[in-house]
Amino acid sequence: MTFRITGLAPEQFSALFALTDAQLHERHARRMVAGDDGGYPCRISLEDATRGEQLVLTHYCHHAVGSPFRSSHAIYVRPGRQRYDQVDTVPEQMRKRLLSLRAFDRDAMLIDADVVDGRELESLIERLFADERTDYVHVHFAKAGCYAARIDRA
Numbered sequence: 001m002t003f004r005i006t007g008l009a010p011e012q013f014s015a016l017f018a019l020t021d022a023q024l025h026e027r028h029a030r031r032m033v034a035g036d037d038g039g040y041p042c043r044i045s046l047e048d049a050t051r052g053e054q055l056v057l058t059h060y061c062h063h064a065v066g067s068p069f070r071s072s073h074a075i076y077v078r079p080g081r082q083r084y085d086q087v088d089t090v091p092e093q094m095r096k097r098l099l100s101l102r103a104f105d106r107d108a109m110l111i112d113a114d115v116v117d118g119r120e121l122e123s124l125i126e127r128l129f130a131d132e133r134t135d136y137v138h139v140h141f142a143k144a145g146c147y148a149a150r151i152d153r154a
Contacts, residue, residue: 001126002154005091005139007046007084008060008077016056017079029058032076038096041141043075046084046091046149053078062147063138065108073146087154094118094149098142101151103128106135115142129153 016024021031034040034049041048042055049055055076063071084091095118103112111133116124128134137151 001122001129002088003122003125003129004087004152004154005046005084005089005094006150006152008043008062008075009083010044010077010081013044013056013058013077014079016058016077024056024058027058029056031055032057040076041093041148042078042081043147043149044077044083045081046093047081048093049076049078060147063108067108069104069108069110071147075146084149090118090121091149094121094139097148099148100140100142100145101125101128102138102140103131103134104136104138105133125151 016029024031032055034051034053034055036051038048040055055078057074057076059072060075061072063069097118099118100115101124102110105111112128114124128137139148141148
């Protein structure tokens, strides 16, 4: 099973990085500085920020669909990053976390979901895409519940 993992397009966040802290607060966003704990996963590059790096924590509608499964959550993004877009390659950011995968059909309806250790991600991807109804899969960090990335058939 060939799959493609993509991060978010950086263009949709570029304006945030030029805002003042007060302007970010007005948009319910915050400028953050990464600490030592590795808890600052950038959703553009699908890499964790390193200690001292600046990020923006913002609300994002990652499943902007016309179904009951429309969904949003807080995410971290970093300036100047390129979008992760790889075939059959899992980013380290996912390998080291417990993940929740949600499979959706073409009508954006949930058809299956499960939790997996990131080191075993490929086996769950294969199982979810074995169902011909699966159009795409969303990955979430299971503990915090926030959106991580999208997986499509390649």
